[in-house]
Amino acid sequence: MFGKMKNFKVDKNIIKIKYEKLETKITIINSSTVNFFVPNFRKNQKSNAIENLIVEPCNIDVLKQDSYIEITTDNLVIKIYDEFKVDIYNKKGKIICEDYRGNRDPFIKNCAGRLDIAAQEGHKPTEHMDYKVFIPKKLENNTYFYGFGEKTGHLNKNGCHYINWNTDDPSPHGETYEKLYKSIPFFISMKDEEAFGIFFDNTFETHFDLGKENSKYYYFASVDGNIDYYFIYGPGITEVVKGYTNLTGTTPLPQLWTLGYQQCRWAYCPESNVIDIAKKFREKDIPCDTIYLDIEYMDDFRVFTWDNKKFPNPKKMIKKLKDEGFKLVTIIDPGVKVDKGYKIYDEGLKNGYFATDKNSIVYTNWVWPGNSVFPDFMNSDVRRWWANNQRIMLDYGVSGIWNDMNEPASFNGPLPDDIKFNEDGNIVEHKEIHNVYGHMMDKATYEGIKESINKRPFVVTRAAYSGTQKYSTVWTGDNQSTWEHLRLSIPMLMNLGLSGFSFCGTDVGGFGYDCTPELLSRWVQVGAFTPLFRNHTTIYSRDQEPWAFDKLTEDINRKYIKLRYKLIPYLYDIFYKGERDGLPVIRPLVLHYQQDDKTYEINDQFLFGESIMVAPVLEQGKKARMIYLPKGDNWIDYWTKESFEGGQYIIKEAPLEICPMYIKEGSIIPNFPELSYIGEKDIKTLILDVHTVKEGKFEYHHYQDDGESFEYKDGKYNLYSIKVNNSHKLNITIDLIKNGYNKIYDEVQINLNGTNKLVRKFENDKVVVNIDKN
Incomplete structure (x- = not known):
């Protein structure tokens, strides 16, 4: 394809190599991140995911050796050969990523039977596919793969094949599903405690084979487009995630209310039903911040409209909800109903804002409204128009927008x-x-909300591409009320986090089918630690609200929803730090315990931030489970306060009302007092759960701002440093080290190791506590 190298040119961070047939470009983004680009489809390099690429000045040496060009940075040695073969070494000379030189050789499948008969029952062979872009890499033993966004299956993707082609498929998803709603062409490879990432920035249908075709190699490929991929070196997985989100963007700090509990179903209507749901939350003392309206609120599914029979006065209803502490989020689909006289359709048609067929005729397909057209979100004028339309809903008092069906989904093929x-x-x-259609719709929605209300936008999306995390939270689409889908959700959320999507969640309780009391009880125990905490179910299912089953189920829901509200300041701190370092809320254990090989394939435990480990029960009827405590730290049972040394397996009794949780020793967890909703009361006491170590020091930073505006970007926030020194005496010092927000705490309440409660007033922005250990 390339031929032999002829010559090369160096211009600062860019190395251009001319081959017999093609010219390639290598850009050193920084000492650990390198872009490889070949314009075999389009001359210009463009990205929908990377919007503000910063190429850092760094030390680069380029030498011509006998058979290769050697590029050296502070962290990498890259050798480029004929045919654009690329091998990458660390500074110690160890090869960490090697191009595969052999022939493509799929495993032999002995198919001696009647394939025509098998096909009649639906059995189909896996088709071998040739690609226009094909990058094979050598696969070593003991290699682990993570990432790819929301793909089903286990945490470690070795042996799997995945396709990136955003797909609306409402049938129950299992481990064998190769494609779902999102396309995140990014993965992390780890071997011998050394990790790197590859981001294949190609928006065509892409394929990733992690040794399924042949265990000698793995590959990433595309049906068309340019070769355009980024190599991101660790060696820690944390550094890889930081490097990837440095390219595609970090998850921005959300409004505080979006972290509360959210209730949704298809469909809450008419208005009296919505008011009744809100009333029950308050009567039953179950915290809740958000209620969603699905497609039934619209006038015959016309986007940006209301059904005036079901909702005669939306503004009045929304104000009533706000007075009770509820925010309303409404669904918006991209499909615009073909209907003369309908403002959105007429405007779009007049201005040429809809996608067209090959004959330049506006393309139509069938979606919820019937015959529908599709906005051309690739066009900046269309995005501005769509952004301005958000004001229609916001002027009614709507607080957030839920983008659905934006793969785009269509019913007539x-x-x-x-x-x-x-x-x-x-x-x-x-x-x-x-694959970027939904991404561009989300960008338009985000920008429209931001311009209309000048607050941090709340956008929820089903379809996404790399970089969508800058604009929207995501959920994993139409799951089912089954134990299998509860189990699948944990590695899906962990891999979404590793793929840059920190603000993510599932439909708690399951969307399709009927939930059971036990399943909802166990699922809400997971949801309490999920960044997007939303219970959602379909129009044909039984009721799934916290009170819909029996008293025990209601009590368990109340317990864990209240626990969620207690932990919101800790969660908010994670988001604050994550906007800066790219690390997610939900984390696989391997992210922080890469030196402990027992963490590499744990699918049913996760870290909530760095300090809390959650080990939920994910099987029907199970009342105990085995838990692995990572090596290097001691762990405290949240419920019993018993301490355990890391590096061991333990058995935890877990009756239905208990979700096993462990706090890392040497952690500080800020808490909220009991609330029915965010903003219910001014919080004047900083509550801290302090879990000391036997000997030593540790520190935590707690963040505080107005919870909704962008003023924090101008420095209008407070930052508290909490230092603990446990030596001869236990010394705890709380300092207000950044005073940029006008509401500061009056006092601090320290809950020491779950037993002693100490309350102290702030004096000169400082609290010092000394405790004699005797």
């Missing part, structure tokens, strides 16, 4: 590959932009 989109003068086809 998928959109053809050759549907045309106008990317600001550059005509592109659907096969190229399908």
Whole structure:
């Protein structure tokens, strides 16, 4: 494909290598991140995921050796050969990523039977596929793969094959599903405690084979497009995630209320039903901040409209909800009903804002409204128009927008590959932009909300691409009320986090099918630690609200929803730090315990931040479970306060009302007092759960701002340093080290090791506590 190297040119961080048939470009982004680009489809390099690429000045040496070009940075040695073969070494000379030189050789499948008969029952062979872009890498034993967003299956993806093609499939998802709603062409590879990431920034249908085809190699490939991928060196997984989110963006700090409990179903209507749901939450003393309206609130499914029979006065209803502490979030789909006289359709048609077929005729397909057209979100004028339309809902008092069906989904077959989109003068086809259609819709929605209310936008999306985390929270789509889907959700959420999507969640209780009391009880125990904590179910299922079953189920829901509200300041701190370092809320144990090989494939435990480990029960009827405590730290049972040394397996009794939780020794967990909703009362006491170590020091930073505006970006926030020194005496010092927000705490309450409660007033922005250990 490339031929032999002819010559090369160096211009600061860019090395261009001319081959017999193609020219390649290598850009050193920084000493640990390198971009490899070949314009085999389009000359210009463009990205929908990376918007503000910063190429850092760094030490680079480029030498011509006998058979290769050697590029050296402070952390890497890259050797480039004929045919654009690439091998990457660490500074010690150990090869960490090697191109595969052998022939493509799929495993032999002995198919001696009647394939025609098998096909009649639906059994189909896996088809071998040739790709226009194909990058094979050598696969070593003991290699682990993580990432890829919301793909089903286990945490470690070794041996799997995945396809990135955003797909609306309402059937129950299992481990064998290769594609779902999101396309995140990023993965992390780890071997011998050394990790790197690869981000394949190609929006066509991409394929990733992690040794399924042949255990000698893994590959990433595409049906079309350019070779355009980033190598991101660790060696720690934390450094890889930071490097990847440095490229594609970190999850921004959300509004505080969005971290509360959220209730949804298809569909709460009419208005009296919505008011009744809200009333029950308050009567039953179950905290809740948000209620959603699904598609039934619209006038015949026309987006940006209301059904005036079901909702005669939306503004009045929303104000009534707000007076009780509830925010309302409404669904918006991209499909615009074909209907003369309907403002959105008329405007879009007049201005040429809809995608067209190959004959330049506006393309239509069937979605919820019936015959529908699709906004061309690749066009900046269309995005501005869509952004301005958000004001229609916001002026009613709506607090957030839920983007659904934006793969885009369609009922009369998928959109053809050759549907045309106008990317600001550059005509592109659907096969190229399908995977970023939802991403661009989310960007328009985010920008519209931000401009309208000047608060941090709350956008929820089903479809996404790398970088969508800058604009929207995500959920894992139409799951089912089954134990299998509860189990699958844990590695899905962990891998979403590793893929940059910190603000993520599932439909708690399951969307399709009927939930059971036990399943909802166990699922809400997971949901309490999920960044997006939303119970959602379908129109045909039985009721799934916390009180819909029996008293025990209601009590368990109340217990864990209240626990969630107690932990919100800790969660908010994680988001504050995550906007800066890219690390997610939900984390696999391997992220912080890479030196402990027992953590590499744990699918049913996760870290909530760095200090809390959750080990939920995920099987029907189970009342105890085995838990692994990572090596290097001691762990405290949240419920019993018993301490355990790390590096061992333990058995934990877990009756239905108990979700096993462990606090890392040497942790500080800020708490809220009991609340029915965020903003119910001014919080003037900083409550801290302090879990000391036997000997030593540790520190924590707690963040405080107004919980909604962008003023924190201008320095209007408070930062408290909490230092603990446990030596001859136990010394705890709380300092207000950044005073930029006008509401500071009056006092601090220290809950020491779950027993002693100490209350002290702030004096000169400082609290010092000394305790004699005797």
